[in-house]
Amino acid sequence: MTLQAVTPASWPEVQGLDQTRQWSPNLGGAPPQRDGSSSFGPAMLIRENRTAMAVGILENSEMAGYPGVAVVLIWVDSSLARAGLALEAFAMYVENVFASGARLVHLEVLEFNRPVHRMMARIGVREQARMREHVYAAGRFWDVLVYAFDHQQFKQMSSRYAHNLPGGGKPPAALGGRRKPPSPQ
């Protein structure tokens, strides 16, 4: 798996993912706008090395009113991605968000998005708040669960799972990698 910074050249792939994402209620649909820029490092495509396909996206923004707090969004097309890919991509991306100056990483996850709740439980992050009926998706209002952690907590969590991540016990050497995006057909 490779994380590749979103650039104008990759917008067609981003738009393709958004087409799928808007029918997935997991994030309440696709974001209303995107220009590829984020507060703590760029948005990144998650690319499967085996197929060279973009199968998901990671992005961040600074939480309004909270300097240094990065709100991270992850979306993976589960019909295209292999099991475990989301956790690997998330770990690599979060490391980069902290390296880009974030003090805290903050996630807001819809109550029925069980894969992400399982992922949070696996890495030992507990919900801090439950915003009741906060998001309208798939025909009704849903609670949103909030998770957050700092770099120290993240390092402790990731050290427990480092052997599962790219590079084994080593930190990610590069984001974006050496793989070139597929040529236009």
Place this chain on the structure above:
Amino acid sequence: MRLQAYSIRSLGLDDFSLVEPVLEAVPRELFAVPRIDKGYRAFVAGMSRMPWAMPYVCLEGGNAAAVCFLNVPQPKHLSAFLVALLARPSEAGLPLALYIRHAFWSYPLHRLFTHVPALPDSEPYRDALLGVGFKREGVLAAHVTTEGGPRDAMVVGLLRDEFMSWCATNEPSLQLP
């Protein structure tokens, strides 16, 4: 809209001198309010362009008791972040309820929510919000930066139905038709 000694109206560009005592009373760590006329005008002009922002001043007699507005990042969720700046938080229940009633009356909002930093100065704010029916929804650990280090922020939320129940019990004149 009036309730006992309180009334509310839209915030105007020329209201700086009216609301200045409220802005001065707000702890700086609670909300960064522009405290000069020029900054205030830009702030209100910006607010007026935002959907459903509803910048209002709550008046007690001729004096400002509160300045309130909403932030609605995505209207489709019908969930609005409430910013309430209170001159005397311990006495702000009625003006706050008046504004909240007007928000639910004006827009099809399903929910209001806000954050209260865990600071000594903000305890009366928390109590004012809980006093008009807001419920605790959790704590954002270490999200707030202060000179004394990171602090938590409490998340509180209020659903439309909960506010209607609060009105029925506490202030029937605010019930929606």
